[in-house]
Amino acid sequence: MTSELIVFLVLSLVAVSSALGMISGRNAVYSALFLVLNFVTVAVFYLLLGAPFIAMSQITVYAGAIMVLFLFVIMLLGAESLAPANLLPWQRPLAILLAVILAVESIYLVFVRARSDAFVAAPDAAVNSMDNLREMAMILFNQFLLPFEVTSVLLLVAMVGAIVLTKQVKGEKR
Amino acid sequence: MVPVDYYIILSAILFTLGALGVLIRRNPLIIFMSIELMLNAGNLAFVAFGRSYEITKGELFFNGQIFVFFVIAVAAAEVAVGLALIVEIFKTRKNINIDEMNSLKG
Amino acid sequence: MHLSETISSGFFFLAPWLVFAPVTGLLINLIFGRQFSEKVIGTVASLASGAAFVVSVLLAYSVSINHGERVSVPLAEWIHIGTLQLDWTFRVDSLSTTMMLVVSGVGTLIHIYAIGYMHEDVRFKNDEGRYNRFFIFLNLFIAAMMILVSGDSFMMLFVGWEGVGLSSFLLIGFWYEMDTLARPSWANSNAAKKAFIVNRIGDFGFLIAGFLMFWYLGSFQFDEVFKAAPAIAESAPWVIVAITLFMLVGVAGKSAQIPLYIWLPDAMAGPTPVSALIHAATMVTAGVYLVARSAPLYTLVPQAQYIVAMVGAGTALFAATIAVGQYDIKKVLAYSTISQLGYMIAAVGMGAYVAGMFHLIAHAFFKALLFLSAGSVILGLERGHHAHAHHVSHVDHGKKKKEGKKKEEERGHNEEHGEAFDPGDMRNMGGMRKTMPLTFWLYLIGALALAGIFPLVGFWSKDEILLDASLHYTSVYWQLTIAAFFTAFYMGRQIWMVFFGEPRHAAAAHAQESPKVITVPLMILAGLSVLGGALNLPFEGFHNLGHWLGYTLGEVEALPLDLKVAGISTVLALLAILISWLIYGRNTLRAGQPDPLKRPLGFIFTGMENKWFVDEGYFAVIVNPFKKISQFLADVIDERFWHDFVHDTVILGTYNWLSEIALDRYADQKGIDAFANWLGDATQSVSATLRKVQNGFVRSYALAVMLGVVLILGYLIFK
Numbered sequence: 001m002t003s004e005l006i007v008f009l010v011l012s013l014v015a016v017s018s019a020l021g022m023i024s025g026r027n028a029v030y031s032a033l034f035l036v037l038n039f040v041t042v043a044v045f046y047l048l049l050g051a052p053f054i055a056m057s058q059i060t061v062y063a064g065a066i067m068v069l070f071l072f073v074i075m076l077l078g079a080e081s082l083a084p085a086n087l088l089p090w091q092r093p094l095a096i097l098l099a100v101i102l103a104v105e106s107i108y109l110v111f112v113r114a115r116s117d118a119f120v121a122a123p124d125a126a127v128n129s130m131d132n133l134r135e136m137a138m139i140l141f142n143q144f145l146l147p148f149e150v151t152s153v154l155l156l157v158a159m160v161g162a163i164v165l166t167k168q169v170k171g172e173k174r
Numbered sequence: 175m176v177p178v179d180y181y182i183i184l185s186a187i188l189f190t191l192g193a194l195g196v197l198i199r200r201n202p203l204i205i206f207m208s209i210e211l212m213l214n215a216g217n218l219a220f221v222a223f224g225r226s227y228e229i230t231k232g233e234l235f236f237n238g239q240i241f242v243f244f245v246i247a248v249a250a251a252e253v254a255v256g257l258a259l260i261v262e263i264f265k266t267r268k269n270i271n272i273d274e275m276n277s278l279k280g
Numbered sequence: 281m282h283l284s285e286t287i288s289s290g291f292f293f294l295a296p297w298l299v300f301a302p303v304t305g306l307l308i309n310l311i312f313g314r315q316f317s318e319k320v321i322g323t324v325a326s327l328a329s330g331a332a333f334v335v336s337v338l339l340a341y342s343v344s345i346n347h348g349e350r351v352s353v354p355l356a357e358w359i360h361i362g363t364l365q366l367d368w369t370f371r372v373d374s375l376s377t378t379m380m381l382v383v384s385g386v387g388t389l390i391h392i393y394a395i396g397y398m399h400e401d402v403r404f405k406n407d408e409g410r411y412n413r414f415f416i417f418l419n420l421f422i423a424a425m426m427i428l429v430s431g432d433s434f435m436m437l438f439v440g441w442e443g444v445g446l447s448s449f450l451l452i453g454f455w456y457e458m459d460t461l462a463r464p465s466w467a468n469s470n471a472a473k474k475a476f477i478v479n480r481i482g483d484f485g486f487l488i489a490g491f492l493m494f495w496y497l498g499s500f501q502f503d504e505v506f507k508a509a510p511a512i513a514e515s516a517p518w519v520i521v522a523i524t525l526f527m528l529v530g531v532a533g534k535s536a537q538i539p540l541y542i543w544l545p546d547a548m549a550g551p552t553p554v555s556a557l558i559h560a561a562t563m564v565t566a567g568v569y570l571v572a573r574s575a576p577l578y579t580l581v582p583q584a585q586y587i588v589a590m591v592g593a594g595t596a597l598f599a600a601t602i603a604v605g606q607y608d609i610k611k612v613l614a615y616s617t618i619s620q621l622g623y624m625i626a627a628v629g630m631g632a633y634v635a636g637m638f639h640l641i642a643h644a645f646f647k648a649l650l651f652l653s654a655g656s657v658i659l660g661l662e663r664g665h666h667a668h669a670h671h672v673s674h675v676d677h678g679k680k681k682k683e684g685k686k687k688e689e690e691r692g693h694n695e696e697h698g699e700a701f702d703p704g705d706m707r708n709m710g711g712m713r714k715t716m717p718l719t720f721w722l723y724l725i726g727a728l729a730l731a732g733i734f735p736l737v738g739f740w741s742k743d744e745i746l747l748d749a750s751l752h753y754t755s756v757y758w759q760l761t762i763a764a765f766f767t768a769f770y771m772g773r774q775i776w777m778v779f780f781g782e783p784r785h786a787a788a789a790h791a792q793e794s795p796k797v798i799t800v801p802l803m804i805l806a807g808l809s810v811l812g813g814a815l816n817l818p819f820e821g822f823h824n825l826g827h828w829l830g831y832t833l834g835e836v837e838a839l840p841l842d843l844k845v846a847g848i849s850t851v852l853a854l855l856a857i858l859i860s861w862l863i864y865g866r867n868t869l870r871a872g873q874p875d876p877l878k879r880p881l882g883f884i885f886t887g888m889e890n891k892w893f894v895d896e897g898y899f900a901v902i903v904n905p906f907k908k909i910s911q912f913l914a915d916v917i918d919e920r921f922w923h924d925f926v927h928d929t930v931i932l933g934t935y936n937w938l939s940e941i942a943l944d945r946y947a948d949q950k951g952i953d954a955f956a957n958w959l960g961d962a963t964q965s966v967s968a969t970l971r972k973v974q975n976g977f978v979r980s981y982a983l984a985v986m987l988g989v990v991l992i993l994g995y996l997i998f999k
Contacts, residue, residue, distance in 0.1 A: 008176045012184050019188055019211060023195035028203055035207050038188075042214055049181070049225045051239045054246075058217075061246050066210065066253050073257045074203055077264050088273065091979055095197035098986050099190050105993050106186035110179050113997065118226040119175040136236045144240055151247045158251030162258040197982055272978055279976025 004121070008048070015041040028074045032067060039063040050123035053136060178229075181222035188215035200272050202260055206253070213249050217242045290342025294335045295353040295370035298380060298426040301331035306419035313412035322395030325415035329391045329422050333384035340377040348374050348831025352432055366500060369432035375832040378637060378825075379429035379569055382644050386561045387422050389801040393652050394418065394553040396797035397659065401551055404662050405455060405462050414454060414551070421447035425562055429569060433500040434490055437570065441534065442483065444563045449476040451558060452550040460549055461702050471546035478543040482533015489526035492519060506576040513580040524577055524584040527570060528591065535567030536618045537595045537625055542895055544618055548610040552655030555610060560617050560647035565640050568621070571628040572637060575833055579631060586753065588629030593749075593759035596622030598892075600766035604773070604877070605888030608704045609654045612774050615891075616730065617647055619763055623745055626756055632748035633833050634826040635741070638816045641825075642741035645812050646729035649805035653723040654704075656794040656802065657778065660716045661703040664790035701787065708785035709778045710868065715791040720779045722802045727775055729809040731768035731853050737812030739850070744816070747845045761849060768853040772860030781868025 018038040025031035039062050046055035140148060192215060195208030224238020267274065305328020309321055316324070343349070350373035359366040394414065402408045424447055428440025453472030459465035494500060496519045497508040513520045531537065536544040547559050558564070571578065571588065578585050596619045603615035620643050627636030702708065713720040729736035732743065742764065749757035783789040793799075816825035863876050878885050887893070973984075 002175055004176055008180065012180075015184065016187060016191070019191040022211065023191060023199060023204070023208060025204075028201055031204050031207060035211065038211065039214065042218055045181070045184075045218060046221055048176075049221050050228075051221050051225075051242075054217075054221060054239045054242050057243065057246055061250055062210075062214070066250055069253060069257060070203065070207060073261060076261065077203070088977055088979060091983055092198055095194060095983055095986070098983070098990050099194040099197070101990050102193065102986070102993070103187060103190040105990065105997060106190070107183055109993075109997055110182050110186070116178050116226055118178045118229045120178055120181070120222075120225055120229065121175055132234070135234060136239065139236050140240055140243070144244075147244055151244055155247060155251050158254045162254045165255070165258040165262055193986060197979060197986060200979070275978065276976025279974060 004048075011041055011044055011048075015045075029071065032070050032074060035070075036063050036067050039067065048123070049120060052128050053133060178222055178226040182219060185215045185219040185222065188212075188218065202263075202272050205272065206256055206260070210249060210253070213245060217245055220245070290346055290351065291335075291338040292342055292351045292353050292372055294338055295372055295430065296355050297335045298332050298339075298370070298384075298430055299423050301335065302328045302419040302423035302426065304328060305331075306416050306423065309412055309416050309419070313416070316412070318399055318411050319395070321412050321415050322391070322398075325419050326388060326391040326395065328419050329384060329388040332422060332426060333381070333388050336377060336380035336384045339372050340374075340381060343372060343374055343377055343831070344828075348828070350832065363498065364494070364500075366433060366435055368436065369501075370430045371432040371502065372430070373832045374828050374830075375569075375572060375637070376429050378641070378829065379565075380426065382565075382641055383425050383429060383562045384422065386644050386648050386805075387418075387425075387557055389804055390553050390557045390561075390648065390652070391415070391418060393556075393655075393798055393801040394551075396795055397553055397655055398551065400659050400662070404666075405458070410454070414451075417447055417450045417454070418553075418557070421451065421558060421563070425566070428566055432502060434493060434502070434505070435500045437573075438483075438486060438490065441486065441530075441566060444558070444566065445476060445479045445483070445534075448479070448547070448554075448558050448563055449473075451554040452547045454550055454554065460704065468549045471543075471549040475543040475547050478540050479533050482530045482540055485526045485529025485533070489523045489530065492523045492526065496523075502573065509577055509580060517581065520577055521581045521584050524574070524581055525587065527574060528584070528588055531567035531570055531588075531625065532591065533567075534570075535564050535621045535625060537567070537591050537622065538598060541595065541599065541618045542898065545611055545614045545891070548608070548614050552610070552651060552658060555614070556648045556651035556655070559614065560651050561644035564617065564621055565624070565644070568624045568628055568636055568640050571625065572633045572833070575628075575631075575633055578629075585629050585631060589626045589749075589753055589756050590629075592622045592624070592626030592629050593756040593763075594622070595619070596626060596763040597759045597766070598622075600763040600770070601888055602891045603770040604766060605875075605885055605890075606770075607706050607875075607889075608702075609657065609706050609709070609774065609778065610651070610704055612706075612770060613647070613650055613654060616650075616767065616770070617643075619767060620647065620730070622763070623742065623760060626760060627745045627748060630748055630752045630756065632745060632752075634816065634829050635744040635748050637829055638825050639741040639745055641815060642729070642737040642809075642812055645805055645808040646726045646736070646738055649722065649726040649802060649809055650730065652798075652802050652805065653719050653726060656719045656798055657709070657712060657716065657723070657791075658703045659794055659798070660712070660719065660791035661708065661785075661787045663792045664715070665701050665703065665787035667792070668786045668790040701785075703787065706774065706777045709783070709788045710781045710785075711779070711783045712788060712791060713779040715783070715788070716793045718793055718799055719802070722799070722806045723779070724775065725806045725809055727771040731771050731857065732764060732849060733853060734846075734850060735810075735813060737809050737815075739846075740813040740815075740817065743841075743846050743849060744839065746849055747839055747842050750842075750845055751839075761852065764849050765852045765856045768856035769860050772857040773864050776860060776864035776868060780865060782870070784870070784872075 015038055018034045018041065022031045022034035022038065025034060039058060043055040043058040043063070046052075046058060189212050192208045192210075192212035195211065196205050199205055199208065220238045220241050222238075224235055227238075228235040263275070305325050308324050308328075309316070313321055343351070350371065353370040353372060355368040355370065358368050398411055398414050402411050421444060424440050424443025426440070428437055428444060431437040431440060449472045452475050453469045455462070456469040456472065457464060459467030490500065493505055496512055496516070497505050499505055499508070509520060529540075533540040544559055544564070548555055550559075578588070599615045599618035599622060603612050603619065606612045606615060620639070624636045624639050624643070627633075627639060725736070729738035732738045746757060746760055746764070749760055783791075814824070867876075875885070875889075881888075890896075
């Protein structure tokens with residue numbers, strides 16, 4: 001039992017429990033905050049896996065921008081309270097059952113069928129060097145230029161779409 | 175020295191929890207967040223597999239990370255549009271219980 | 281072809297024109313008659329008949345220059361099936377040419393007479409358009425009769441036999457929608473039907489004889505039959521007896537012998553030229569011709585000959601008694617015809633073929649003369665009736681005309697002139713000698729010829745028959761002699777009633793003489809009646825007809841005049857005329873007076889008057905039961921049983937049951953429809969059930985996706 005393993009176990013425990021907290025939170029704000037915690041934990045995992053850039057972008061974009069957006073909307077819509085009646089009572093047990101089966105299948109898949117021998121060690125300092133970053137940027141802007149540009153167009157479209165969707169038409173009462 | 179499989183299993187569990195959240199919760203915002211959780215789990219798997227490849231091959235391999243980069247970008251765009259939609263729905267229906275939105279009933 | 285060659289070989293090739301000429305005339309009138317005037321129609325028809333006469337003369341001439349040799353003139357093949365070989369062949373020999381001459385000669389004279397007679401008749405009956413039809417039918421008759429007499433086989437003869445039967449039917453029923461008094465009635469068409477049906481019975485006999493002939497003798501052709509007959513007569517004489525007796529049935533039908541004579545008096549419903557031509561001179565003599573032609577068969581079977589002779593004699597006497605009690609001028613002549621035919625049949629039955637043929641010719645002359653003169657008298661009365669009625673104003677409707685005794689039926693409905701008038705009733709006549717003198721003298725000649733007064737032709741011909749009868753069968757002789765007495769008596773009665781005394785009706789008083797087109801043929805016939813005796817005078821060297829017919833019939837015994845027989849018959853005839861004068865001539869009948877014989881003879885006279893109730897007997901015994909049976913069959917068997925029950929109830933009911941109940945209700949509705957409907961309903965219910973999956977909830981859709989993922993993953997992992 002190395003220290004990395006312990007760190008990993010603790011962190012994974014935090015991640016799972018925060019996920020559980022998120023899906024079972026009665027209050028939407030609590031759920032959002034749990035999700036933020038989950039994201040941060042996953043960012044730490046990224047660091048352990050030697051992907052510092054991704055870790056940083058996870059925190060800034062995902063946890064910082066997206067979740068903030070979520071919280072804005074939650075506040076806006078006053079979504080704390082929820083309608084009481086559950087119109088599909090049979091769905092919850094079935095869903096839990098299916099989720100459990102899916103988990104079991106996945107674990108079975110990994111342990112029985114797709115075993116890997118690799119071990120992930122803690123990354124060394126070389127991971128954070130500028131050379132690595134430069135290397136990644138090179139690949140991003142050379143090999144993956146097209147997806148990059150398309151993604152930027154996508155972001156533009158999403159922005160335009162969001163504005164159009166919420167635009168007030170003249171004369172329309174709010 | 176953590177086996178890569180553990181990361182994969184973690185990713186699977188997170189994904190399952192996200193799916194469960196989508197199925198069970200009635201608040202669309204929570205559902206949306208569960209979807210983000212699922213995406214996140216997928217990202218984790220990407221990075222883990224990239225690292226595993228790097229280790230076995232012994233050379234640098236960035237494709238996993240670059241994929242995650244794009245996934246994050248797309249997730250952001252998707253959240254923007256999705257939340258705009260939810261806001262619009264709230265404007266017309268005054269509540270966002272997903273069970274109320276069953277006009278596609280056959 | 282050199283003329284002398286033609287003459288020496290004869291004009292036999294003209295034989296088909298015997299038939300073609302009248303057919304041509306008939307076709308011309310049929311197709312173009314509508315555009316022709318009456319004179320043209322009559323002329324065409326008379327010329328056609330006259331052409332047939334010319335051909336007959338030429339053929340007779342050809343036979344004579346060939347010394348009576350018989351010639352067959354083939355025309356066309358007819359039936360060739362197996363052993364039956366029949367052709368259309370004309371037989372020109374002395375017997376057939378004799379008949380041809382009589383038929384076409386007298387026929388042509390009657391055609392000419394008819395031009396004038398029908399001209400007036402269609403006007404009296406108010407249908408001028410029917411003139412054409414009469415001459416078409418007359419020509420048809422001549423054509424058919426020619427086929428009959430010139431045929432070379434029994435079948436060809438039968439074709440003509442049927443043809444004249446048809447023409448007779450058409451002509452008797454010429455005024456089919458009325459009766460003799462021109463009132464709307466079934467009477468005339470019934471008379472025509474009666475003639476046809478009774479003739480049919482005779483034809484049936486003829487056909488049986490024909491079948492027997494073919495079966496046992498192997499052919500229909502005259503020569504072949506006569507050649508084969510003697511052999512069969514040896515081995516199976518009953519065959520020949522049967523053939524001859526069945527032929528007698530046919531003869532009884534066509535020549536009006538007992539028991540099938542009943543149609544001939546009714547046939548007087550036809551116009552008078554028809555009565556003259558068909559029912560006196562020609563058609564009715566076809567039976568005589570048949571027996572004469574079949575002489576070789578009859579001579580083989582004396583038993584049959586006896587029967588034939590007895591039938592003829594019996595008919596002669598029977599009919600003569602009926603004639604005594606008749607009031608209609610034509611009916612007297614009709615029964616007289618039947619009686620004279622009896623003479624002829626008796627003659628040929630006895631084997632006196634020449635005598636029979638001689639009487640046939642003589643009878644043709646004087647009976648045609650008598651009928652045509654009677655027609656002249658009737659027309660005269662019609663003319664008088666119309667002339668008189670136009671003087672009387674129509675105010676007199678109510679006043680019953682007391683002149684003349686009317687028949688009971690005439691009371692009642694009014695015609696143009698008030699009451700129906702029968703121009704043929706002798707009780708309406710009287711004193712016609714003064715109003716129609718020419719007709720009177722011609723009629724008198726005919727009557728005397730019929731009565732057998734020397735030296736008219738009737739004397740010679742009747743006498744020969746009586747002579748033959750006296751030599752063969754005594755009973756036949758006495759029957760014929762007594763009949764001769766009656767003959768003279770009723771003719772005398774008729775002459776006194778019609779021509780002497782005072783007119784008993786205004787029409788008779790105003791009667792007018794007939795035009796020349798009518799009287800000239802009468803004069804020709806009268807001349808023939810006077811001079812006809814020369815045909816076969818019973819003196820050595822003068823037996824012309826006998827000699828002539830002998831070519832065909834074999835050498836005939838030429839009998840000299842027997843003064844005893846001739847004397848008895850002459851005395852009886854004169855006695856009869858005297859008695860008739862005493863009863864009818866001395867105190868001529870007054871209007872409304874009943875017949876003087878009625879009281880003394882009582883029920884006998886009633887029998888004579890009512891033709892011995894023979895028709896009534898036939899109706900009671902044959903016709904009415906037959907009608908009842910056919911009504912039963914039609915109503916009960918056919919209508920109620922077969923139609924209503926079997927057809928409607930059973931068959932139709934079963935079919936309806938099958939289709940409505942079995943098939944429609946059960947098979948179709950409960951079976952097939954139910955299944956088809958079940959399919960539709962099942963689909964609907966399944967889809968209604970499946971539709972519940974689409975409940976509109978996103979979460980359940982997501983669940984379905986999740987389920988799918990789990991399943992696929994499971995399959996991929998564990999396969």
